[in-house]
Amino acid sequence: MALKILSGCINCDMCEPECPNQAISMGEKIYEINPDLCTECVGFYDKPTCISVCPIDVIITDPAHIESKESLLEKFKHLVNTDRI
Template sequence: MALKILSGCINCDMCEPECPNQAIYMGEKVYEINPDLCTECVGYYDNPTCISVCPLDVIIKDPEHVENQDSLYEKFKQLIQANKI
């Protein structure tokens, strides 16, 4: 499952540099997460780093992008392979 940043985000800039997949970007009003790039840090860390640094707890699992650990790991491997080309 990809993560999602809620509208309560204050754009504190803590999450974006922590994302190893560069899935976090500035949207129209608040930061957003590209679900095609988000692996919830699977393959890098034990837990999503963006959640751990968010001072307001406005990053949640996105119910519109449900994925299990295996599919997140497969996405991680595909992203790694794509960056090698």
């Protein structure tokens, strides 16, 4: 399951530097999470760091991108191998 930042985001800049996959970037108005890069921190941490640091709790599981822990781990492995090439 990729994560999603809701429209209530205040652009506090807390989440973007915490993302180990560089999946978070500034969109037109608020930060956005690229579902192709988001692994919910599987492979790095026990919990998504963006959720942990968000001061207003506007990061949720994206219902449009449902993935199992196994598929998130596979995505992580692919991203790590891609980064090394």
